[in-house]
Amino acid sequence: MNTVRAKRLGLGLTAWLAGIVFFLPIAWMALTSFHSEEDAATNPPSLAASLTLDGYREFFGADGGASPWPSLINSLVASTASTLLVLVLALPAAYALSVRRVRKWTDVLFFFLSTKMLPVVAGLLPIYLFAKNTGLLDNIWLLVLLYTSMNLPIAVWMMQSFLSEVPVAVIEAAHVDGARLPTILTRIVAPIALPGIAATALICFIFSWNELLFARVLTGVVAQTAPVFLTGFITSQGLFLAKVCAASLVISLPVLAAGFAAQDKLVQGLSLGAVK
């Protein structure tokens, strides 16, 4: 009996150890972000160094460098606007694919999913040329459209599985009472499927917030997003380590917070609703 207990304790400790090993780089980055640049760049690293907010102050432009605020605001606008657009397009589509099923609904669903497997680079050049010729380069609304196309398939897929759980009888009753589609969607379907819709929105927001390739190619100074701002730290020359760490953490904060809050939904969404 004792060996069983010892074994169980050992496995628990192993799990803890694994968790700590995986988290250590992030913890170290957080610690470094609170060090002065001199303490951050010592070898071997000093654990006893005093803590300061200088890294964060400098990230927000106290050292005369570029302010991150415009890029953070761009990211917020692009992610929020495209998430809203995704929901507006995906909710009716999911309704047509789950409640009032169109013919060959599984085929349509798979078409949406298959677009997710088309690599971004497959359409990047024509999109770039189009943007350049129409003056849409460095325009945040072009990113909104592209992020919408990036997330719409996932959203349709997830939402159709959530909407399948809305009882048809309720919708039918509203239909008989003469309610039209917009009313049915906003008054009946949306409230019932709200947790699922929230999870979908969360995942779309995270993906848009994280995206780099489109933003890197299609934006410049004005519409630069937060990940593009971060790429300014890639070279090692004149690098300020504490500032990089502060920047990485601040920019990751919305995603970290959202992800921790909805761990289960995240799996379901990332596996395109296939795992419940």
Added chain:
Amino acid sequence: MTATTTATPAHAAEPAAAPRPSPRLRAWVTRAPLLPALIFMIAVTQLPFVATLVISFFDWNALYPDARAFTGLANYQEVLTDADLRKSVLTTIVLTATVVLASLVIGLGLALLLDRRFRGRGVVRTLLIAPFLLVPVAAALLWKHVLYNPEYGLFNGVLHWVGGDGATQPDWISNTPLLAVELALIWQWTPFMMLILLAGLQSRDPELIEAARMDGAGNWQVFRHLTFPHLRRYLELGGLLGSIYIVQNFDAVFTITSGGLGTANLPYTVYQSFYQAHENGLASAAGVLVVIGSIVIATFALRVVSSLFREEASRA
């Protein structure tokens, strides 16, 4: 594919008193909510791809727009015979296979550990998920500067602590560039695999395992004959979704090595050949090749997802 499209209960319950609209009109009414999303997707994803396909048949350098000419398959020939480009095909395959396999194996180990009850399981799960939630560029910067940096990175710092002043201080990224990128990606993707496999483990039927144990099956036998077969589809799903994302990886390659030292994968090469070299035709041909590679993976992926999906549908 079994598209079961018998009349839904919604149609059956249509009030009989109302004048019946023609079947064609009704089909359009049913279809209408779907159309905005469908048209949007076709316009924003399919049209650019068709354009890429067309451009891939042209010799077109953006710096010499007047010299644009149709060259047939010459770009493809060049992509496939160019040593650098061939290398980037190989790099893409090696990078994807290594990252997916390693993160699946480690993810499976972690999922099995976390499937057991122990004190602080929720906390450990949260710690393990964190790498996946870091913005990809931030994660790549973390590895490049905070961990790998030869002068003040944590890895060499630890070597310094352990070995004293004379400790070796390797330049990780220069010495093993591809491995450096792979490790960073494995760290980021293992949590994803763990989450999918954990969901799989927790959907097992506990009574079945109980029964097997009653019959005297040991831990290994339960794993070998019950858990593993059950997990197989989840392993496939994780592997295929991971492949789709990692084949396309740009952030880590761009940030950690900027495609140097033999780490340029196809997405990076495509980016570079039109963004820096302005070779539109070549970039498009390489892009089309990425698509062909993805279609191969995607065919398997869709099969897996559709089998999971069918099961879901039959349960409902």
